[in-house]
Amino acid sequence: MADSFLSLGKNDRREALLVAAEQVGRPAYLLEKDIWVVWTLGVLFKSKLGEHLVFKGGTSLSKAYGGLIERFSEDIDLTYDIRQLIPHLAGEAEEPIPRSKSQSRKWTDAVRAELPVWIKGQATPILQEAIAASGIDAKIVEEDEALCLRYGILTEGYGYVRPEVLLEFGARSTGEPASKIAVVCDAAIALPELTFPQATPRVMAAERTFWEKATAAHVYCLKGSFRGDRFARHWHDLAKLAQSGIATRAIADRDLAARVAEHKQAFFLEKTPAGEEIAYLSAVSGALKLVPQGDALQCLEADYQAMIASGLFESDAISFDALMSNCKDIEDEANTSASKSDQS
Secondary structure: OOEEHHHOOHHHHHHHHHHHHHHHOOOHHHHHHHHHHHHHHHHHHHOOOHHHEEEEHHHHHHHHOOOOOOEOOOOEEEEEOHHHHOHHHHOOOOOOOOOOHHHHHHHHHHHHHHHHHHHHHHHHHHHHHHHHHHOOOEEEEEEOOEEEEEEOOOOOOOOOOOOEEEEEEEOOOOOOOEEEOOEEOHHHHOOOOEEOOEEOOEEEOHHHHHHHHHHHHHHHHHHOOOOOOOOOHHHHHHHHHHHHOHHHHHHHOHHHHHHHHHHHHHHOOOEOOOOOEOOHHHHHHHHOOOOOOHHHHHHHHHHHHHHHHOOOEOOOOOOHHHHHHHHHHHHHHHHHHHHHHHHO
């Protein structure tokens, strides 16, 4: 029977990571963090919470869709079904959407009040119990609507990448469409004599992820700023989604585009520097912007270059100018398709 990687001594685990890094061609510290990403997913989706959780975002594209994106995606985005968190408000609709701004504020206030309570009372204990049962060198730290898994560091090189796994929870949607997809550790391919954590999370459809990221990029283009740092990943992911053909399928799915736009309009109201409300439905209906201008473009380029320098890419990344050219092509395709749909 193969030995478990996590049951090895510290020095043996470090040596195994260095061997895997040589074979896989990815820095050892990224392989180390990847193991903890998969371990965390395995614990959560084997638990009673798994039925109503959805794994989404860039890490879902990296881990669940056959290496769809070439960058290492480091943290975990999860959605807990809004119908489970605030059933008295959301009801049982397929995609619950508040129908007025006052109702939206009420739902949002309820989620903000209930989600930290749910995390503290449900998610945190499950992870803490798994850590205690396994005897592994890790701990859970609560951060409002997020959890942080901090693990004993074996390798060097962390900089742009944090030596921890951040679990960001949301609960303003159902996360659908989603399906179960098996994920494995990147190091497992190089070390078949060892067993590594595995997981089978419920994963958001890549087509919805496209629209989630496209509308986020659209907001950045109109606002000229982004909440948080390390945001260039969204543009890289959009380009890879286009390269795989997923973006074209998502663009053709007008119902899905409208669902994402309606959801964001209800829960994620944004305004331009002039104070004008950003219309998500307009974005998916022929006015999508994916290439920022001026200072916003320069900030995006700086973040992209920092991402490249960190070693997150498996192979040579394309230039920033090429990335923006690809995103302009996606923008044109989406806007042309929407216009033709409106005319038919």
